[in-house]
Amino acid sequence: MRLAIFVDQVFWLDGSRLSTDESYILFPASFKEFVDEIVFIGRLSPAAGRAPYPLEGGRFSLFAMPFYKNLYQLWRNDPRVYWEIAKAARQQAKTWDALLVCGPHPIGHIIARACIALGVPVLPIVRQNFIEQMSAHRGVKRLAALAAARILEWDFRRIARDRTVFTVGKEMAAEYAPLSGRVHNHFPCLVDSAQFEVFSKMSAGSDPTRLIKVCRLAPEKGHKYLFAALVELNQRGLRCHVDIVGTGPIEQELRAILAKLGITEQVTFHGYVPYGPSLFDLYQKAGALVLSSTTEGFPQVINESLSIGLPTIATRVGGIPSFLTHGETALLVPPRDPSALASAIESFVRDAELRERLRNRGRALMRDNTLEANRDRILEGVREEIARHKA
Structure with a gap:
């Protein structure tokens, strides 16, 4: 053929x-x-x-x-x-x-x-x-x-x-x-059976307040909603940090938003990190993957994070709700809703049993979807x- x-x-x-x-x-x-x-x-x-x-x-x-x-x-x-x-x-x-x-x-x-x-x-x-x-x-x-x-x-x-x-x-x-x-x-x-076995020997970071977002820096990825959620979490007495991996046309705009909100020190831009050891190291330092997109297909980063045992907090868009179940394999929230996103992050940080359930069931889901x-x-x-x- x-x-x-x-x-x-x-x-x-x-x-x-x-x-x-x-x-x-x-x-x-x-x-x-x-x-x-x-x-x-x-x-x-x-x-x-x-x-x-x-x-x-x-x-x-x-x-x-x-x-x-x-x-x-x-x-x-x-x-x-x-x-x-x-x-x-x-x-x-x-x-x-x-x-x-x-x-x-x-x-x-x-x-x-x-x-x-x-x-x-x-x-x-x-x-x-x-x-x-x-x-x-x-x-x-x-x-x-x-x-x-x-x-x-x-x-x-x-x-x-x-x-x-x-x-x-x-x-x-x-x-x-x-x-x-x-x-x-x-x-x-992109996670084949051999890579899944490698990932299954890794683990997420121990600090649930350290989050990671891996995507292109573009308007539809909804970074501004995540930033607004960070501000709301600060007001609730919960301070989180986000590692952002990716490049794109709105990086300077995003930096300006952070400065205006006064949360520049809570976000680190890592730029482009290729699929491999450097990216996997960032996954293992994070407590959760957060995706705040307004539209998606199905982000590859979800496959990688679930395989590693890194819980996912994501918006209910594109193929995400077809694959993930809220409260079982991920936490899903409506798009463009910073308050809902902040509440999901807060629940995740404060509930150790929830974190463990998301890790175990997310990894089990990936075992059958390589x-x-x-x-x-x-x-x-x-x-x-x-x-x-x-x-």
Whole structure:
């Protein structure tokens, strides 16, 4: 099987060595043992280099898209670029057995339609609520982003009609179910069985007031709600510290918010920390993982933290409430609600029995949801869709 996978990621080439900087790629890369070749479709950096996540093993290739920093830059491109992409996709797709396309995304739609025209099976992957994600922007940019998001969402649903669809979380599964009777809820996981055994020998930190938040520094990640919760906890006589791992466009804005609230010393920015020993060390110093996002697919960091025995406190968005149970495997709160988040953190800090239950049951949940289990669900769906087309 020659499986093509569209992901909106940047790839780097150093000679023949292909790599990328987003850990999500490790999940589809794990398919390599079960297919002849994986063709990743993504942006090729104009500069040669090496990123933290190499694609090794000889079964990977890249169908390179024009480089763009973000979707706004893409939309401002010469319209002829899209025609060139469609033309190249029609040639490339003749050799593909199936296409997995993460969306909505304008280039993903072009490639999907090229495959449909050639009779190549297309399987959409919906990782999160795209309209909700775009609504996190502000000002004029927000209006433009929402308008574009609604058009793209409408078009992606047309592509998904009568096809096998993979969604992250019950929310998007319910949205796409009327379009297809073959909607599968899945959770892309980077923790394989071997890594789970390594993680299971680790443990969370002993200080429940030391929290960690691992994500991109972007509006939809809801940092400001966590900061407001810290202020409220201070007023309740409970002082917590947050280690923030990640980079993004709003770092200076977040630092300004902390200064205005007077809690700068309660937050440490660690910048980008690659998946590996340095990140695991931060996990083991923390008492809990806190995610305050307003929209999500399913954050990989949850898989990692649960495997280590690091309890999770998160907002009830995206695929999170489909996988985690409040009070059993995590503490879940409504998005954009600092008071609810503060109360959950306070309950966690003051209740040792609750902390132990979350550690044990979270780790038990991950034992049955490793990379292999989730990978097999995707590949089974791909094989069934190919067989359906042949029939």
